[in-house]
Amino acid sequence: MPSTTGYSITTRKLRLCCGHPDWLRKTQELYNEIESFYYDLLLKREELWELSSQKTMRALEVLTIMGRDKKIPEVPIPWEKVPLYFRRAAINSAIAAAKSHISRQSIIPGRKAEKLHSAVTYYKGMYRDFSHKEITLKVWTGEKWQWMRCRLYGEIFPEQAELMSPSVTFEKKYLMLHVPVKEFTADxxxxxxxIQEGRRICAIQFTNGDAFAVGTVCDGAGKEIAVKFWSGGKEYTHRCNQIQKKIEKARKSLGEEKQPGENRKYWMRLKHLSEYYAHEVSTQIIKFCLKNQVSMIILPKYKKEYTDYVMIGSGNWGTLHLSTGIRRNLTYKAWKNGILVIETYAKGISETCASCGAPIVSVNRKADEYICRNGHRGSRSLNSARNLSRKCIQQLGKQVV
Ligand SMILES: [Zn+2]
Structure with missing residues (x-):
């Protein structure tokens, strides 16, 4: 794999079944004890706080483990025969927990650390025979270390993906194996x-009308190649409102007293509906970009206060509200397809006409229309997307021809 290749990491969750769940519990307990030991030690050693995680790990090992020189360490680790990679995983968890504690500046001198619950991460040497169907883990039975074969139930792993150190978690009834999966992206x-190669970009603007978003594709010189509106917003808002009505109805029939869990299924339906649409729209945008050989997607960036203000104005189930979910989906879907996503500040993009640069003199927000001083008229959001595209190209150091 060439060194310039990029990657993304996602976590896959598989159900795990084994003959001795109690051994996994014991392993977890031992892990957390070792983790707490190193956590407490690190909090006492202020001189180690500024070091990188790797150097901190090294320093903690020198303090606790006998080296080649057979010298007794300063604070010997109180457990015997802990496998090297088990210990290192526990130290890493301890360092992460301590660093977040230190950064919160919430250390109370002399106070014992809170109990740590990090899941056991199985580093190399602690697992073998790993596929989407099974894994063999080295576990602590309470008396000795032993290999235990576990069955796995879940999706097959993507080809070419690199499986990273898995961890075991206890989720209600089930044992789960979390596997970070590293996938390499093509481009x-x-x-x-x-930009130097003049590759195509697609600028996106989100709207609060029937269109969730509008996109404009242009080449590196700024020449427009394609335009698309992704609509369906009215249908989305309508479906949300239908569910909202049911929630209202149920609330009235139950009286004003709210009960926990009441209407839960409707709220879940709303949640699923918005997730579904965010997924659909982002997939359509990616398809459009791939069809038009887009290399970069440009999203408008706003100051946080502005976003909050606009979101409140657009209503909870308005089209614009979905932009948060669409953005999130776009980012990882684009990356997987070798498309970069960059954000450009949206300031000023809705004030001038993209055709002639003259100020906009009149807008009709509801109809998504604008008129400029020279009489050009058209879609306000498309105009903004065009301006965003231009702004981005200019900022990236290329003049629009
Ligand atoms: Zn104009």
Whole structure:
């Protein structure tokens, strides 16, 4: 794999079944004890706080483990025969917990650390025979270390993906194996490189009308190649409102007293509906971009206060509200397809006409229309997307022809 290849990491969750769940519990307990030991030690050693995680790990090992010189360490680890990679995983968890504690500046001198519950991460040497169907883990039975074969139930792993150190978690009735999966992306030329090569970009603007979003594709010189509106917003809002009505009805029939869990199924339906649409729209945008050989997607960036203000104005189930979910989905779907996503500040993009640069003199928000001083008229959101595209190209150091 060339070194310039980019990657994304997602966590896959598989159900795990084994003959001795109690051994996994014991392993977890031992892990957390070792983790707490190192956590407490690290909090006492202020001189180690500024070091990188790797150096901290090294320093903690020198303090606790006998080296080749057979010298007794300063604070010997109170457990015998802990496998090297088990200990290192526990130290890493301890360092992460301590660093977050230190950064919160909430250390009370002399106070014992809270109990740690990090899941056991199985580093290399602690697992073998790993596929989507099974894994063999090295576990602590309470008396000795032993290999235990476990069955797995879940989706098959993507081809070419790299499986990273898995961890075991206890989720209600089930044992789960969490596996970080590293997937390599096809095309990771940098932004600068892509612009220099004149590759295509697609600028997106989100709207609160029937269109969830509008996109404009142009080449590196700013020449427009394709335009698309992704609509369905009215249908989405309508479906949300139908569910809202049911919630209201149920609330009235139950009296004003709210009961926990009441209407839960309707709220879940609303949640699923918005997830479904965010997924659908983002997939359609990616398809459009792939069809038009888009190399970068440009999203408008706003100041947080502005976003909050607009979101409140657009209503909870308005089209614009879905933009948060669409953005999130777009980012990882684009990456998997070798498309970069970059954000450009949206300031000023809705004030001028993209055709002639003259100020906009009149807008009709409801109809998504604008008129400029020279009489050009058209879709307000498409105009903004065009301006965003231009702004981005200019900022990236290329003049629009
Ligand atoms: Zn104009």
């Amino acid at each position: 990771t030329a940098s932004v600068k490189q892509r």
